[in-house]
Structures are given as C-alpha cells and as structure tokens.
Amino acid sequence: MASRMALEDSGFIKDVSNINYEKNLENRVRELEIELSMLKEIIAKYREELEYYKSQVEKLMAPPLIEATVIEVLDDERALVKSSSGPTLIVRILETIDKSKLKPGTSVALNQRGSTIVEILPRSEDPYVQAFEVIEKPNISYDDIGGLEQQIQELREAIELPLKNPHIFKILGIEPPKGVLLYGPPGCGKTLLAKAIAHETNATFIRLVASELAQKFIGEGARIVREVFELARKKAPSIILIDEIDAIAARRIDVGTSGEREIHRTLTQLLAEMDGFNPLDNVKIIATTNRLDILDPAILRPGRFDKIIEIPLPNTRGRYEILKIHTRKMPLAEDVDLVKIAQITEGATGADLKAICVEAALKALRENRFIVSMEDFNYAIKKVIKNRYRPYAQILSNNITAVMMYQ
Numbered sequence: 001m002a003s004r005m006a007l008e009d010s011g012f013i014k015d016v017s018n019i020n021y022e023k024n025l026e027n028r029v030r031e032l033e034i035e036l037s038m039l040k041e042i043i044a045k046y047r048e049e050l051e052y053y054k055s056q057v058e059k060l061m062a063p064p065l066i067e068a069t070v071i072e073v074l075d076d077e078r079a080l081v082k083s084s085s086g087p088t089l090i091v092r093i094l095e096t097i098d099k100s101k102l103k104p105g106t107s108v109a110l111n112q113r114g115s116t117i118v119e120i121l122p123r124s125e126d127p128y129v130q131a132f133e134v135i136e137k138p139n140i141s142y143d144d145i146g147g148l149e150q151q152i153q154e155l156r157e158a159i160e161l162p163l164k165n166p167h168i169f170k171i172l173g174i175e176p177p178k179g180v181l182l183y184g185p186p187g188c189g190k191t192l193l194a195k196a197i198a199h200e201t202n203a204t205f206i207r208l209v210a211s212e213l214a215q216k217f218i219g220e221g222a223r224i225v226r227e228v229f230e231l232a233r234k235k236a237p238s239i240i241l242i243d244e245i246d247a248i249a250a251r252r253i254d255v256g257t258s259g260e261r262e263i264h265r266t267l268t269q270l271l272a273e274m275d276g277f278n279p280l281d282n283v284k285i286i287a288t289t290n291r292l293d294i295l296d297p298a299i300l301r302p303g304r305f306d307k308i309i310e311i312p313l314p315n316t317r318g319r320y321e322i323l324k325i326h327t328r329k330m331p332l333a334e335d336v337d338l339v340k341i342a343q344i345t346e347g348a349t350g351a352d353l354k355a356i357c358v359e360a361a362l363k364a365l366r367e368n369r370f371i372v373s374m375e376d377f378n379y380a381i382k383k384v385i386k387n388r389y390r391p392y393a394q395i396l397s398n399n400i401t402a403v404m405m406y407q
C-alpha cells in the first residue's frame with residue numbers, strides 16, 4: 001500500500017493511465033478514419049447512382065426522335081433522308097456523327113423538329129436495311145467468277161452495253177432488255193454475276209430478297225418495292241437484284257388468303273415499276289430463281305424479264321476455274337492437283353467448291369501447317385460431301401471418287 005502511494009506521489013501511475021488513454025484515443029481516431037473513408041465510398045456510390053437515375057429521367061422526359069432512312073449524303077453537313085412519317089427531307093448532320101457510317105439505306109434518328117440527324121441507329125432496328133442491301137460499288141469483278149464465260153458475255157450484252165453505250169441501241173432502233181432472269185441451282189454464282197456486272201458498270205447495287213418481303217415484311221412489300229425503285233433512280237446507274245423472285249412471283253391458282261393477296265400486291269407493284277420506266281434508263285433489274293418452272297408467265301412478258309439466262313452447275317472445267325479462284329491466295333503443297341479435285345467433285349456447286357477450299361485450309365491450320373496439301377483437300381471433300389449430300393463418296397485406295405448429286 002505504501003509503495004502504491006509512493007508511486008502515485010511520484011506521478012508514475014498517472015503517466016501510465018495517460019499513456020493508455022492516448023493509445024485508446026489513437027485507436028479510436030484510426031477507427032473513425034476508416035469509417036469515414038467507407039462512408040465517403042458509400043456516398044460516391046450513391047452519387048453515381050443518382051446521376052444514372054437523373055440521366056434516365058432526362059431520357060424519359062426528352063421529346064421523341066424521328067426515325068428516317070438516308071437516301072443520299074449531299075455533303076459534309078447535309079443529307080437527303082426519307083422520314084418514317086413520309087416526307088423526304090434535306091437535314092443537317094450533327095457534328096459528332098461519324099459521317100463515314102452514313103450510307104444510302106442507313107437508319108438514323110432525327111431530332112424532334114426533324115431537322116438534324118442526331119444518332120445512327122443500329123442495323124437490326126431498321127426494317128428498310130434488312131429488307132434491302134445497298135452496295136455503292138461491289139468489289140467483285142469478272143475475274144472472281146470461274147467458268148460461266150458465255151453467261152458473262154450474254155449479261156454484258158444485255159446490261160453492260162446498254163448502260164455504257166445507250167446510243168448504240170438508239171442508232172439500231174432496238175430496245176435492250178429491262179430485266180434479266182438468272183436461273184439455276186443455288187450456290188452457282190447468280191448473285192456473284194449480278195455483283196460483278198454492277199462493279200464493271202460502276203453501278204449502285206441494290207439487293208432485295210423476295211422471300212424476306214413475303215415472310216418478314218408482311219404488309220410492307222409493295223411499299224419497299226416502290227422505295228427500292230425510287231432509290232435506284234436517284235442513285236443511277238443502278239442494278240437492282242431481286243433474289244429468289246419465285247417467293248413473290250410464283251404462279252397462283254387463287255389469291256384467297258390475305259397473305260397471298262399481299263404477295264400479289266408486291267408483285268403487281270414490281271411489274272408496275274418495271275412497266276413504268278424506259279429500257280434505256282440507267283436502272284437494270286436482275287432477278288434470280290431456282291424454280292423457273294413455277295414462275296407466273298406475267299413476269300416473263302416482253303418489257304419485263306425478257307432475257308433468261310441459265311446458270312447451271314459447273315462442269316469439270318468450270319470447277320477447275322472456281323478452284324483456281326478460291327486457292328488463289330492459298331499456299332499449296334506440290335502434290336495438290338486442282339484438275340484431279342475438279343474431276344472428282346462432279347455435282348458440286350461453286351459454293352461447295354469454296355467450302356472445300358476453306359475446309360482444307362482450316363485443317364492445315366489446325367495442324368499448325370501453313371501449307372495446304374492434297375490430303376487436306378481429300379479430307380475437306382469428304383467433309384463437305386458428308387454435310388451436304390447423301391452417301392456419294394466411295395474411297396478407292398488412296399483416291400477419292402466422289403459422286404455428288406444436287407439435291
């Protein structure tokens with residue numbers, strides 16, 4: 001007891017409790033600092049959330065924008081558009097818009113006054129863009145087409161010559177065909193030919209898939225056909241490609257259902273558009289079909305699709321030419337014999353031959369080789385045949401004899 005009193009007198013005990021007290025305080029300060037920084041983080045998070053909700057409210061309160069489709073970009077500041085409400089307008093382009101993305105057919109949003117393009121809409125939201133595709137100048141040339149020399153010649157006479165030298169037809173007093181119908185099995189180069197013709201004539205290429213008009217754009221077919229011809233005239237010289245025309249132009253026994261009536265309206269509009277322009281205008285129409293036999297004779301009348309060209313399955317020489325094109329940039333091993341491949345792929349379409357080349361190259365790549373061998377091609381032929389055809393491959397020792405049949 002006496003010693004404690006002595007310690008107290010000396011101030012030692014007081015010092016010890018002071019030290020503890022200060023330590024406690026320091027700890028508390030540290031705790032509070034941690035709490036403070038946590039609270040700051042929480043506040044920042046709430047601020048962020050608040051900003052987000054504010055922007056959402058602003059968006060909800062903003063006036064609606066107007067949807068439109070670009071017809072033509074006039075210069076850096078202005079474009080011609082067709083607004084979804086009907087009229088064709090010349091509008092300004094907001095400075096922040098990436099002008100390289102504005103093309104005929106691009107779907108855009110106009111501000112509420114309909115005076116300025118303020119946004120480029122994603123492709124999938126635009127029914128027009130899905131309904132037809134516009135390519136200013138396709139980069140396919142005649143060199144990219146294997147075989148089909150005679151068909152190319154006929155197309156050049158029917159389309160390229162009147163587009164490039166209309167006066168020749170005037171001098172001779174004859175009318176070139178307005179429309180050309182290409183028919184034959186799928187994947188043999190019909191679309192490719194149409195694109196090549198557009199390329200060689202520097203024409204705008206507008207592709208309309210008729211089956212989509214009939215299935216996806218119900219109730220809009222006739223309007224879309226009208227718009228396509230309007231656009232083609234504005235962008236002339238132009239080539240309109242109507243793929244799978246049988247979807248809207250098949251012979252019909254009766255047009256009873258509303259769907260049938262709608263398809264008939266689309267066809268009527270197409271025929272009216274074709275009848276309405278001069279054969280020497282700068283707009284040409286190419287249609288394709290796999291089913292010539294089911295077409296309504298009305299579309300084959302003079303002044304409509306009065307030139308019919310068959311695009312058949314390629315023969316051996318055609319297959320060789322197509323293989324040469326699709327292996328043009330491929331490093332081939334010495335044992336690769338394209339003539340042999342052409343001989344054993346009877347019945348293959350151009351699309352099949354392309355698939356065989358791609359498949360062979362992929363096999364080499366999978367095996368870390370940068371050179372494609374005959375073995376890769378043999379594998380690819382079997383694979384493509386197996387995927388697309390019924391059992392037609394007979395493997396005879398090291399040789400493959402593939403007999404392909406068009407389904």
Ligand SMILES: Nc1ncnc2c1ncn2[C@@H]1O[C@H](COP(=O)(O)OP(=O)(O)OP(=O)(O)O)[C@@H](O)[C@H]1O
Binds near residue numbers: 193
């Ligand atoms: N004669 C050919 N020369 C080179 N490649 C070809 C040829 N035919 C087809 N191909 C290849 O096959 C692909 C498909 O051909 P394309 O789209 O022109 O066929 P299509 O006859 O229009 O078929 P579909 O009737 O299905 O539309 C082409 O992109 C091309 O790579």
